[in-house]
Amino acid sequence: MKKENISDAVIRRLPRYYRQLNSLYSSGVVRISSHSLGQEMKITASQIRQDFSCFGEFGQQGYGYNVEELRTEIGHILGVDKNHHLIMIGAGNLGHAILQNFPFSQTGFTVDAAFDVSPCVVGTYINGIPIRSMDELDDFIRIHTVDVVALTIPQHVAQEVANRLIVLGIRGFWNFTNIELSSSDPTVQFENIHFADSLLTLSYRIANR
Amino acid sequence: MKKENISDAVIRRLPRYYRQLNSLYSSGVVRISSHSLGQEMKITASQIRQDFSCFGEFGQQGYGYNVEELRTEIGHILGVDKNHHLIMIGAGNLGHAILQNFPFSQTGFTVDAAFDVSPCVVGTYINGIPIRSMDELDDFIRIHTVDVVALTIPQHVAQEVANRLIVLGIRGFWNFTNIELSSSDPTVQFENIHFADSLLTLSYRIANR
Numbered sequence: 001m002k003k004e005n006i007s008d009a010v011i012r013r014l015p016r017y018y019r020q021l022n023s024l025y026s027s028g029v030v031r032i033s034s035h036s037l038g039q040e041m042k043i044t045a046s047q048i049r050q051d052f053s054c055f056g057e058f059g060q061q062g063y064g065y066n067v068e069e070l071r072t073e074i075g076h077i078l079g080v081d082k083n084h085h086l087i088m089i090g091a092g093n094l095g096h097a098i099l100q101n102f103p104f105s106q107t108g109f110t111v112d113a114a115f116d117v118s119p120c121v122v123g124t125y126i127n128g129i130p131i132r133s134m135d136e137l138d139d140f141i142r143i144h145t146v147d148v149v150a151l152t153i154p155q156h157v158a159q160e161v162a163n164r165l166i167v168l169g170i171r172g173f174w175n176f177t178n179i180e181l182s183s184s185d186p187t188v189q190f191e192n193i194h195f196a197d198s199l200l201t202l203s204y205r206i207a208n209r
Numbered sequence: 210m211k212k213e214n215i216s217d218a219v220i221r222r223l224p225r226y227y228r229q230l231n232s233l234y235s236s237g238v239v240r241i242s243s244h245s246l247g248q249e250m251k252i253t254a255s256q257i258r259q260d261f262s263c264f265g266e267f268g269q270q271g272y273g274y275n276v277e278e279l280r281t282e283i284g285h286i287l288g289v290d291k292n293h294h295l296i297m298i299g300a301g302n303l304g305h306a307i308l309q310n311f312p313f314s315q316t317g318f319t320v321d322a323a324f325d326v327s328p329c330v331v332g333t334y335i336n337g338i339p340i341r342s343m344d345e346l347d348d349f350i351r352i353h354t355v356d357v358v359a360l361t362i363p364q365h366v367a368q369e370v371a372n373r374l375i376v377l378g379i380r381g382f383w384n385f386t387n388i389e390l391s392s393s394d395p396t397v398q399f400e401n402i403h404f405a406d407s408l409l410t411l412s413y414r415i416a417n418r
Contacts, residue, residue: 079416097303191411197224202400207288
């Protein structure tokens with residue numbers, strides 16, 4: 001059923017649908033119309049139907065969507081049931097905060113290890129996750145499945161560390177360094193968390209209200 | 210020149226244009242066509258012209274855009290020249306990381322203080338920014354201009370702290386708590402950094418490549 005070449009805009013709405021459906025499911029909502037779903041998300045019903053049509057038919061005309069089924073289906077499309085494996089490079093303040101607080105399992109990820117250069121943290125654990133030395137990184141990746149590397153390292157080493165990881169076969173990067181990383185290999189995926197874009201969006205809203 | 214009711218999608222592309230133009234400007238590029246700008250950003254030239262037309266006319270047909278002028282203009286629309294004032298609530302690992310590493314001044318923000326409940330950090334400085342006690346928060350806000358509050362606090366206190374701040378007159382929130390915050394006051398702006406949405410987008414890409 002799945003179409004090729006789904007636009008970035010549609011893909012980026014999927015996690016929002018998933019979040020909303022999780023929330024509806026937790027609240028005990030069994031069935032919801034595209035109209036009601038859209039109202040809460042500030043998206044039109046027609047947009048929702050168009051988005052979902054990229055992946056098949058999820059609802060029945062006039063009956064709305066079964067919340068639990070739709071949540072499972074969108075979770076499946078997002079790969080939440082794939083049990084992806086992640087490691088983190090950089091166990092400084094940001095890495096620590098994410099390991100401590102981010103609910104990885106809810107997004108279908110298992111964090112197997114974090115790596116750092118500082119002897120102060122190597123050998124310790126954060127939220128049960130071992131912090132290993134960067135010297136052990138290559139061996140670790142050769143032995144373990146690693147689908148995604150989260151980068152919470154200083155900007156000036158980010159591209160160099162990414163290059164090293166790409167050579168080791170890593171193809172997914174969750175990039176918190178606030179700089180654009182690139183690779184000539186089109187199979188490498190960089191997902192950048194741009195704090196600045198978010199703050200500037202807020203800046204626009206408060207400057208123009 | 211400015212139109213009302215500019216869509217969220219257009220607003221969210223503005224920081225990306227700004228980021229790209231900053232990068233072009235730093236590289237010494239003087240003039241760029243909408244076609245070339247679009248290629249680097251994976252947006253069509255027609256989309257770019259449509260987006261900019263929401264805010265007036267920035268280029269001259271056939272001559273492209275003057276990079277420095279366009280960067281200044283978009284920065285102005287985003288409020289980068291407004292010198293917004295920000296305080297942070299929560300000086301734990303995440304707050305610490307952001308205060309230490311995020312280039313606030315490049316987005317036109319000044320961070321005046323951070324607040325925390327822990328006596329271990331109250332009275333210390335991070336990157337020159339004083340960490341004050343939550344007991345001082347109300348007085349601080351009464352005396353100082355605060356345009357935005359960054360929330361880097363635990364989820365279970367997030368809505369309660371937001372409510373307290375709204376009563377004190379705060380209208381802009383940069384929310385890192387990974388939960389949705391809300392207010393019945395439509396003038397209150399919440400900008401949420403959803404780490405999960407980003408990781409799920411990456412999950413989709415690696416699951417469907």
